[in-house]
Amino acid sequence: MTAVPLTRLTESNRVVIPCKEYGPIDVAPGDVLGPDGRLTLLPQVLNKYVEADFVGEGLRLSAKGISGLIPLTDHITLQVRPRFPLRNLTHMVAVCGYVPTMLPALRDYQLTDRWSDWLLDVMADALLAALDTVSLNGLLRTYHRRSEAGSYPHGRINTTASTLRYASRGINHKAEFSWFERTADNAPNRCLKSAVALLHAQYSRVPRQKGVRQRIARLSESMRVLQDVKLETRPSSLDDPQVRGAEPLPETRAYYRPALELAVALLTGQGINLDAPRGNVSMPTLLVKTEDLFEEFVRVSLQEALSDHTMLSVLDGNQKPGKVRLYEGLSDSEEEILPAHEVPSAPGREPEANPDIVFRLNDGTHPLVADVKYSNVKGYAARSEVEQVILYGNRYRSPVAMTIHPRRADSKKGLFIAGRIGSTIVAQYRVDLGADDLEVEMEEMAKGISGLIASQES
Numbered sequence: 001m002t003a004v005p006l007t008r009l010t011e012s013n014r015v016v017i018p019c020k021e022y023g024p025i026d027v028a029p030g031d032v033l034g035p036d037g038r039l040t041l042l043p044q045v046l047n048k049y050v051e052a053d054f055v056g057e058g059l060r061l062s063a064k065g066i067s068g069l070i071p072l073t074d075h076i077t078l079q080v081r082p083r084f085p086l087r088n089l090t091h092m093v094a095v096c097g098y099v100p101t102m103l104p105a106l107r108d109y110q111l112t113d114r115w116s117d118w119l120l121d122v123m124a125d126a127l128l129a130a131l132d133t134v135s136l137n138g139l140l141r142t143y144h145r146r147s148e149a150g151s152y153p154h155g156r157i158n159t160t161a162s163t164l165r166y167a168s169r170g171i172n173h174k175a176e177f178s179w180f181e182r183t184a185d186n187a188p189n190r191c192l193k194s195a196v197a198l199l200h201a202q203y204s205r206v207p208r209q210k211g212v213r214q215r216i217a218r219l220s221e222s223m224r225v226l227q228d229v230k231l232e233t234r235p236s237s238l239d240d241p242q243v244r245g246a247e248p249l250p251e252t253r254a255y256y257r258p259a260l261e262l263a264v265a266l267l268t269g270q271g272i273n274l275d276a277p278r279g280n281v282s283m284p285t286l287l288v289k290t291e292d293l294f295e296e297f298v299r300v301s302l303q304e305a306l307s308d309h310t311m312l313s314v315l316d317g318n319q320k321p322g323k324v325r326l327y328e329g330l331s332d333s334e335e336e337i338l339p340a341h342e343v344p345s346a347p348g349r350e351p352e353a354n355p356d357i358v359f360r361l362n363d364g365t366h367p368l369v370a371d372v373k374y375s376n377v378k379g380y381a382a383r384s385e386v387e388q389v390i391l392y393g394n395r396y397r398s399p400v401a402m403t404i405h406p407r408r409a410d411s412k413k414g415l416f417i418a419g420r421i422g423s424t425i426v427a428q429y430r431v432d433l434g435a436d437d438l439e440v441e442m443e444e445m446a447k448g449i450s451g452l453i454a455s456q457e458s
Contacts, residue, residue, distance in 0.1 A: 008106045009069045009077045009285055016069075017076060021083040021290060025050070025061040025072075032061065032073060040073050049287070050078070065374070068287035071105045082290050083376070084406035085434030089288065090274045092438070093118065096296040100274075100286035109272040109286075110279030111265055119271055123262060124199050124215055126283040130259035131192065131222050139225070140188050140253045143180040153177035187240035188249070188256055189229040195263035196222045197231055235267050258282040291374035298372050298404055298431065298442075299357050305446035311362050312453070317355040317369070317392075326351040326395060355392040357404075359453060366396040367453040370404055370429075377405045380418055381428055393424045399456045402427040402449075407434070413441075415448045427452060 010016065019025045034040045039052060046052060049070050051062050063080045067089075070078040082089070093100065094116040102125060147158070149165075153175050162175040200219040203212055241247040243264065249256050261281040264270075273279065274286065303314040315322030327350075330338075357370040371389045375382065381403045393401030401424050407413040413432040417425065429448065435441040 007071060007104075008282075009071055010107055014075055014077050016079050017072075018079045018081065019063050020081050021063055021065050021067055023063055023083065025063060025078065027061060027072075027076065029059045031076060033059070042071050042073060045070065045072060049080075065289055065291050066101075066287045067290050068100070069105075069107050069285045070287065071103070071285075082433075085409050085432070086290075086406075087434045087436065088275060088438055089293075090272075092293055092297045092433075093274060093288065094271075096293065096300050098288070098293050098296060100288045102284045102286060105285050106282050107285045108279040109274070109281050109283055110276035111261075111270045111281055112273050113270060115269045115271045120199075120202065121211065121215075122283070122286065123266055123272075124203075124219075127195060127199070127259065127262040127266065128215070128218050128222065129284065130262055130282070131196070131225070133255050134192070134259055135222075135225050137253075137255050139184045140186060140249070140256055141182050141184050142186045143182055144185075145178055146181050147176065147178040149174060149176045151175075184226070184228045185230050187237040187243050188260055189226060190232055191235065191237040191240070191243045191263050191267070192259055193223070193226040193229045194232050194235040194237065195266045196226065198266060238264060238267060294374050294406060294433075295356055295372040298445075301439075301442035302357065302446055302449070305443050306450065309450070312367075312450075313360045313362075315358040315360055317353075317358040322358040322360075323352050323354040324395065326353045328395075353392055353395040355389065355396075358396065359398075359449075366398045367456060368400040368402060368427075368449065369393050369396050369398045370402040372404045375405055376408060377403075377428070377430065378408055378411045381405070386418075386421075386426060390421055390424055390426065394422075398424065400425045400427055400452060402429060404429045404431065406430070407432045409434075414444075415452065425456070 008014075017025060017027055032039055032041060039046065041050065041052075049064055049066050050072065051064060053060055053062075063078065067080045067082050070080060072078050086092075090112070092098070094114065097116070097118050099118045099121065102122060151173050154177060156178055158176040158178060165176065166172070166174045196219055200216065200223065203216050203219065206212060237243055242249055243260055245257070245260075258281070262283070265272075265281060272281065272283070274288070299314070299316060306312060306314055317323050355369040356372040358366060359368040359370075360366055369389065369392045371385065371392065373381065373385050375385065380386075385403050389401040389403055392398075405428065407430040411430065413430045416428040416430070418428060419426060429445060431445060432441055
């Protein structure tokens, strides 16, 4: 396999343009159009991460709902930030176990002391990409002094040692000698091999899900490349100054540094910070679909915060047992009084009611259903959002139907009650994702919702 060097998104010859999710991209048409008038965006960027349309007579590019560093063209990088104040993206990802999307382009991340399981595939792929570069450019080899005694010396004869040990005893056919041997068995390579062996052992124990077999095969190939390197019983190579970065690597082997940083991070259980703009470990750029992350974060946080409530369960309405059929069947008595009719039929699955979050009591009733909306709300929620959650509330016979939104920078956080539609109270909660402590913020939310549910108990 031929290793192809990955583009680095923060190189000096690239322009980094900041923008927000769903916001306009401030770029001149001449920078994204070729001589033939066609867009010069990189493959799979258009309509996946960026939208293009015409406003009046001008071209307009806008970002979609993905945050992170995105290569737009060969010379332009987009830095897409969340549309709402968000202080700790790393914490949200760790809480949910959300796995960001990886793009084959490099950026630098800051290391942290906190490991999360979702990082395994990300860091494994990053290390494998870095090892491809090492394999392509050649292993670091160093000279080690070897000594031996015998009748056929080579290298340099150690005259003093030979005289004391042999000549003084009348042995004239033997001598001590030494030489320098060029070898790949050195601390940087042993560190890399330890990390590869660690990953190989971990992947050998997990179910053969998508990508696992390919990673095991690539790790096995890396072990073959490092076959002349001793496998340490414990990673003592971590104490080596070149591995730690205290001493520089040879200038011709500077490409080792990204691989070593990743290997050290894996061997010491370090994670990465998604919020820091710069860092010291090079990895494929990670993209987060913040809308999906927000929904999962709210649900998981409420499940954890309300786990002590033995009478109340927080369920995912997108899967059983949280979701239900949208239409309930009629009773025999109802069928009898209706005129002749047929039941609509359609191919595929029967329609379902699937609110994002379902609160269920032990008696099977649902005091509250909620839909998580990554939408821009300052006053009332959009009518379409309210209609949807009211439909869910009606189906689950819930006295309260709620929409949950991120707080805008210019609005208040917390619980809002819009009023009543029929027999259902319409509520809204705005989560401050920019809070100093997101755990405290979500505990406050759980307390507010718990109080709202308690207020409706008869």
